[in-house]
Amino acid sequence: MTLPAPTLDMNSDRAPWAAFVGDDMTRQALLSVAREHGWSEDSVLLGDAAEALRHLAGQATPKLLVLDLAGSADPLDELLGLADHCDPGTRVIALGTVNDVNLYRQLMDVGVEDYLLKPVNGDALRDAVEHALIEPEPDVSEPEDDDKARLITVIGARGGVGATTVAVNTAWILAHEKDKRVALVDLDLYFGTTALALDLEPGRGFREALENPARIDSLFIERAMVRESDNLFVLDTEETMGQAIHPDPTAIDQLLEKMRDSFDMVVVDLPRESLSNTSALTESGEVILVADLTIAGIRDTLRIHEYLVQSAPQARLTVVANRVGLMGRGEMTRGEFEKxxxxxxxxxxxxxxxxxxxxxxxxxxxxxxxxRGKPVTALRDLSTRILHDETVDGDSRPAWKRLLGLKGGL
Ligand SMILES: Nc1ncnc2c1ncn2[C@@H]1O[C@H](COP(=O)(O)OP(=O)(O)O)[C@@H](O)[C@H]1O
Ligand SMILES: [Mg+2]
Structure with missing residues (x-):
């Protein structure tokens, strides 16, 4: 029998697979799969998830992990505990005796490749392993998107929590310390403070672009933006109060779209009143939600997070607690806030x-x-996190943890 060539690179340092099973019959079925692939028989071990954890601690996790959850009181919990110790990219096939569609769905939801009922059928096992080894096809539906800048939207859970501070400093660090060409866009058209924060005069082109999007092209964008340095350009406006602006509804979307062709990264300071007015959120790869550790901060974080799960499911959420310690004992602890x-x-x-x-x-x-010091370290950590996400196309947590993160826990 010839097997299709696995597309995973079996020659790299990571073992191709490891299997932890609870009984000898299942072990025999897995051993025959291991033999067919030329994998070591030592990679099939008797043991549960706890044993897997002990075994895998401190070493690179294999590309494929087969886990027998049959003896587990809470399979999902067990699996997620293990996820903390897995390298990104490790795929998981779970085995179990619980024939429950809800469990099946939950396991699929957290990114498990397959769930096989015991006693396992040899062919089903073989198919599941083959399937798990296939690298996903790169998404070729919108190839032009590859060159588009990453869109990062910063939102304050409440006014004054420091959203603009985070947006400005993130853009600055990406531009000055990480050598990215960055556009910083302030969508608070009346009271935006991004230009002010960098001691720049807001330009005049923004309003014109908003009212006349047909004129927006790369040259126009360059003229409308204020240059902070070779790598950092700011788009900001201080519209006169009482004078209504009548932006073409699609203008901001077009502007962001064009900017993503001209820069490496576009950082948007988005007032929370405008959450639903632009495509900034739906196009964002990353949403940074800035909050303070207060009761109101908790409430608004909850509400905005709920909204984001619906309206920006593609974006990774990064929660930043800012101005921590300002209110001393009147403040929530980080743990209380998270809960x-x-x-x-x-x-x-x-x-x-x-x-x-x-x-x-x-x-x-x-x-x-x-x-130096904690604030600047935290701001640098934030930029690193954003860049890391860009290079690995996802964050460094395994897929099932990431999915959970988006949902805020099961
Ligand atoms: N970590 C911090 N420590 C001290 N002051 C801060 C901090 N973060 C923000 N600020 C200050 O708080 C005020 C509000 O910040 P800002 O970024 O304008 O908030 P927002 O955009 O959310 O309304 C500004 O004066 C800013 O300098
Ligand atoms: Mg602001």
Whole structure:
């Protein structure tokens, strides 16, 4: 019998597979699959998920993991515990005795490749392994998107929590320290402060572009944007209060679309009142939600997160707790916040007068004023996280953990 050539690279350091099974009959079925692929018989072991955890600790996880969850009281929980210790890209086939469509769906939802009922049928097992080994076809539906800049949208759960500070400093660090060509766009058309934060005069072209999107081309964008440095350009406007702007509804979308052709990254400071007004969210690869550790911060994080799950399911959510420590004992702890808001805090930025506030007062980015210390480290961590996501096309957690992250836990 000839097997289709597996498309995974079997010669790299990671083992092709490891299987942990609870009984000898299942072990025999797996051993025959191992032999057919020329994989070591030592890769099929007797044991449960806890044994797998012990075995895999401290080494690169294999590309394919077969886990027997039959003896487990809570298969899903067991699996997720293991996910913390798995390298990204590891695929999982689960075996079990519970014939329950809900469990099956939950396992598929968290990214398990297949769930096979015991006693396992040899052919079904073979098929499942073959299937798990096939690399997904690259998405060729929109090839031109490959060159498009990554869109990063920053939203404040509430006013004044520091969304603009995060947007400006993220854009600055990406441009100055990570050598990306970055566009920073302020969609608060009346009270935007991104240009102010970098001591720049807002340009005049934004309004014109909004009212007359037919004129938007790369040259126009360059003229409309204010140059902070070779790598960082800002699009901001200070519209006169009381004067209504009548933007063409599609203008902002077109503007963002064009900008994504001219830059490596586009960072949007999006007022939460405008969440549903633009395609910024639906096109974003990353949404950064900035909140403070207060009851209102929890409530608004919950509500915005719920909205994002619906309206921007493609985006990875990064939650930033900012101005941490400002309110002393009146503040929630990070743990309390996470529990209430049902999302993990990914980055925590302390309230910092000498660095963050001083930088804003001087119209500079934080690293220009305070190059060391916790606030700037947190801001750099945020940029690294964004870049990392770009290079690995996903974050560093295995797929099933990532899915859970999006849903805020099961
Ligand atoms: N971590 C921080 N430490 C000290 N001051 C901060 C911090 N983050 C933001 N600020 C200050 O808080 C104020 C509001 O921040 P801003 O970014 O304009 O909030 P938003 O855009 O969410 O309304 C600004 O004066 C800013 O300099
Ligand atoms: Mg703001």
């Amino acid at each position: 209430g808001a049902e999302v993990p805090v990914d980055i925590s930025i302390p309230f910092d007068i000498a660095g963050v506030l001083e930088a804003a007062n001087q119209g500079k980015a934080v690293p220009e004023v305070a190059n």
